[in-house]
Each structure stands twice: as C-alpha cells, then as structure tokens.
Amino acid sequence: MNNIDAWVWWLVGAAALGIPLVVTAMPEFGMFAVGAVAAAAVAGFGFGVVVQVLTFVVVSVALIAVVRPIAARHGKQRPELATGVDALKGKQAVVLERVDGAGGRIKLAGEIWSARALDADHVYEAGEQVDVVDIEGATAVVM
Template sequence: MDWFRDNMWATWLIIATAFGVLELLSMDLILIMLAGGALVGMVVALVTGSVAVQILAALAAALALLVFLRPGMVHRLHAGPTLAVGAEALIGKRAFVLEALTHTAPGRVKIGGDVWTAQPFDEDDQIAEGTSVEVVTIKGATAYVVRSRTEGV
C-alpha cells in the first residue's frame, strides 16, 4: 500500500487504464469519461501530493466530461447519415428536357439515365426542349421541375 501512496500518479494511470479496458466491454461512453477524470487525477498527482485535491480534480473532470462531452458524442454515434432513396433521391438533381413542358401538357425529362414524365413547377412556365432543369419535387410518376439557375452560363 505504501507504493500506491508514494506513486499516486501511477495509481491514477492504472485506474484510467482499467476504466478504458472496461469501456471496451460496455461501449456506453461512461467509463471512458471516468478514465479521463482519472488521467486528470494523474496529472494533478504529478503536481501536488494532496490526495484530496487529486480526487476532487478527478471527480470534477469526470463529471464535466459526462455532462458536456458525452451527450454530443452519443448523439453523433447514434445518428446515422440521412439516406435518400427512390424518388426522394432525385430531388435537386439536374435534368434535361426531351419534350417541351407546360402545365397543361406534360413533357418528358431525362434525369440521370431515366426518362420521367414532367411538368413545370410554376404553373405559368413553359419550358422548351433542350433546356436544363432541376427537379423540385416528385408526385406519383411526375417530376416537377424549374429551369436551372446556371442556364445560359
């Protein structure tokens, strides 16, 4: 026991390592925060010999990590990428008008490699064949499009 008191920095390092290894089993990001607190206790042990100060610093650091760092990390780990599939994935894509589009007479556009029935998103717009457009929304099997902002550039 004298060795632990004489080498408090090593004791804190052993505690931090134990918490780190146990974290690998739990994967809750709680024990790794406690390991961070133990590392702070180790640093304080290198500076001062007061065990009370070391314990307070370790507890304060662990609590701060649990309260401020862990929630953001858990959120990032559990939030996956947003995946757009099907017609949803076509919104915002550039298309090429194959047949002229009006609100009363739908035409055809080529989006990627697929040909879709399309209408102008704006009711008053008429889009000529060969125009570059962007998909705004898709309802059923009809794509609603607007002229590309980069048209003519």
C-alpha cells in the same frame, strides 16, 4: 500506500476505464479515464487522497457536462453534402419520352433515367422541364 503507488493505481484505473470505452463505444468511460489520469497527476505531485478523488470527480463531471452536449449537437446535424440519389432530389431534368403515372424517360444529371409522374393524372411531354422529388429504385419521381 505511498504517493508513487497512488498515481500508479490511478493510471491502472484509467486503463481499466478505457476497456469498456472501446468495447461499448460509450464516450463517458473515456471522460472518466481522463479524470483518472488527472487524479494520477495530482497524486504524483504529492496531494492526498481527498484531493485526488475530488480531482477525479471534478474533471470527469466537467468533461461530461461540456463534451456530451457538444457531441449530441453534432450527432443530430445532417451532413451538408448530399451524395448518391439524395443529391438528385430537387434537381431539374428534361423529359426525353412522355412521362406519366405509368412511366417515361428523362435526362437527369447527364444520364437517362426512367421516370414516372408524382401525380398519376399529369402528363409531361418531351422537352419539358421537370423537378425530381424522389428516387425509387432506378426510377425518378417527377413533377
């Protein structure tokens, strides 16, 4: 097998590694595919099989060692921008109708919401400021 054939086989290997990357969504296959492309480049420059395999191994391992921890760190981060009902938690609201453990009404973010007190024994009268601690369905839980 001559050098031209070697680089072609490495590219075929890279394409073959790309298939499970797409099917399984495991990024490691993509890193192996990049290692195979690097080995194809080395083969194209005329280096021997040992150098090609070493290039494949070194590039693949380096990518896994560097990229995986970065990806894991980004995967664990929570989004900085809260949206939907999550954005309402922690906001202040004004009591429109008496709020107790059974229910009531508040004005939250310019809208009228049904609400109930977090502490069932506590009562909030109209005009008081309350803090939204949770949203359960269409009801704000306040304190």
